[in-house]
Amino acid sequence: xxxxxxxxxxxxxxxxxxxxxxxxxxxxxxxxxxxxxxxxxxxxxxxxxxxxxxxxxxxxxxxxxxxxxxxxxxxxxxxxxxxxxxxxxxxxxxxxxxxxxxxxxxxxxxxxxxxxxxxxxxxxxxxxxxxxxxxxxxxxxxxxxxxxxxxxxxxxxxxxxxxxxxxxxxxxxxxxxxxxxxxxxxxxxxxxxxxxxxxxxxxxxxxxxxxxxxxxxxxxxxxxxxxxxxxxxxxxxxxxxxxxxxxxxxxxxxxxxxxxxxxxx
Numbered sequence: 001x002x003x004x005x006x007x008x009x010x011x012x013x014x015x016x017x018x019x020x021x022x023x024x025x026x027x028x029x030x031x032x033x034x035x036x037x038x039x040x041x042x043x044x045x046x047x048x049x050x051x052x053x054x055x056x057x058x059x060x061x062x063x064x065x066x067x068x069x070x071x072x073x074x075x076x077x078x079x080x081x082x083x084x085x086x087x088x089x090x091x092x093x094x095x096x097x098x099x100x101x102x103x104x105x106x107x108x109x110x111x112x113x114x115x116x117x118x119x120x121x122x123x124x125x126x127x128x129x130x131x132x133x134x135x136x137x138x139x140x141x142x143x144x145x146x147x148x149x150x151x152x153x154x155x156x157x158x159x160x161x162x163x164x165x166x167x168x169x170x171x172x173x174x175x176x177x178x179x180x181x182x183x184x185x186x187x188x189x190x191x192x193x194x195x196x197x198x199x200x201x202x203x204x205x206x207x208x209x210x211x212x213x214x215x216x217x218x219x220x221x222x223x224x225x226x227x228x229x230x231x232x233x234x235x236x237x238x239x240x241x242x243x244x245x246x247x248x249x250x251x252x253x254x255x256x257x258x259x260x261x262x263x264x265x
Contacts, residue, residue, distance in 0.1 A: 001061065006080040007073075009057040009065030015085055016042075017050030023114065023259070024090040026052040026078065028098030030120070030242060031185055032143075032150065032174045034060030037095075040248035045256065052090065054081055056097075058181020067184030071097075071192045074185070075105040082112065091259065093117035096215065096241065097185060100125070103194045106201055115262045116205040117255055120213055120241050122220045123194040123227060131190035135183045142179055147171050153214030155240045170245060198227045205231040206258040210239030210246070232258060 003010045014035060018024065025045075027038045035053035042051060055062040056074055065073075078101065082090060091114050094102030099121025106113045138146060151160060151171055160167055207225035209218050218235055225233040234254050236243045243251040 003061075004081055004084050006057075006077045007065065009063035009077070011054050011057060011063070011077055011081060012061035013052065013054040013081055015050075015052050017047065018052075018085055018087065020050060022048065022050045023262075024050045024052060024087050026082065026087070026090040026092050028074075028078065028092065028094035028101050029056060029059065030096035030098055031189070032059070032177050032182055033242070034173060034177075036173070037242065037244050041244045041252045044249055044252035049259075052081065052085060052087060054078065056101075056181075056185065058178055058184050060177075062181075064178060064181055064184075067180050068187030069184045071100050071104045071188045072108075074101045074188065075108070078105060079109060079112070088112065089114045091115045091117065091262070093119065093255070094121060095119045095244065096121050097125075097189050100189065100192050100194065103198055103201070104192075106203060107194070107197045110201075110203060113203045115259070116201065116203055117258065118205060118207045118221075118224060120209050120216050120221065120243065121207075122216050122224045123198045124192065125189050125216060128190050131186050135186050135190075138179055138186075139183055143175055143177065143182060147175055150174060153240070154242050155246055156210075156212045156238060158238065159240065159246050166245065170242070195227070198224065199229075201228045201231075204258075204262055206234065206255065207231055208234045208236065208243070208251070208254060210241060210243050211235045211237055212239060213241045215241040234258075
């Protein structure tokens with residue numbers, strides 16, 4: 001295990017293939033998950049790339065730090081990690097809140113971004129009332145009562161079956177996320193609006209979504225793509241909000257087509 005202290009939190013991370021001259025992909029997780037969600041995608045992508053993964057503060061094995069968070073704090077954690085690892089430039093591949101973090105990082109550190117994969121995300125996600133209600137419920141009662149409604153938005157009905165061990169494991173992963181870290185990141189999403197900032201993105205960008213995403217539906221992700229000059233849009237069939245878990249092969253193949261089009265560093 002590897003940890004880096006950034007401010008008031010120890011960030012749990014994993015790095016593979018650095019220093020080999022390969023293009024670097026930095027994955028940024030969704031709310032309520034840890035970096036193991038990328039395992040199948042990395043297996044599909046193979047050794048053509050180097051990888052940086054981390055658990056957001058308040059998630060997985062990373063420290064809590066002071067809550068609530070901001071998207072900027074999460075982006076600063078990733079920049080500190082890339083600095084620590086000597087990564088000057090990377091493809092930033094962000095899922096859900098990870099896509100907000102990627103947008104913020106690009107807005108403030110565009111010279112560090114080789115390309116953006118904005119997955120199952122938007123320039124603004126939800127409303128303050130929605131996020132405040134979720135924060136209030138989970139702060140009072142924990143995550144256990146929210147597992148069903150959250151995973152219904154995460155995955156298609158075909159995936160959510162009693163005999164699917166991967167689905168059962170994802171439910172356990174969500175249930176084990178720290179409440180303070182989960183709610184702290186809900187507050188960051190609540191306060192984030194990149195509607196204007198995103199129009200100034202000038203790096204190659206792919207916006208991608210599952211066709212049955214219950215959290216950030218295709219039309220919302222299309223609206224994000226419409227804001228970014230020259231961006232591409234793609235849908236993953238038979239897929240919900242977490243394509244790296246539900247449809248990792250199709251997801252990886254879709255993104256590889258975009259990655260292959262990027263200019264060399």
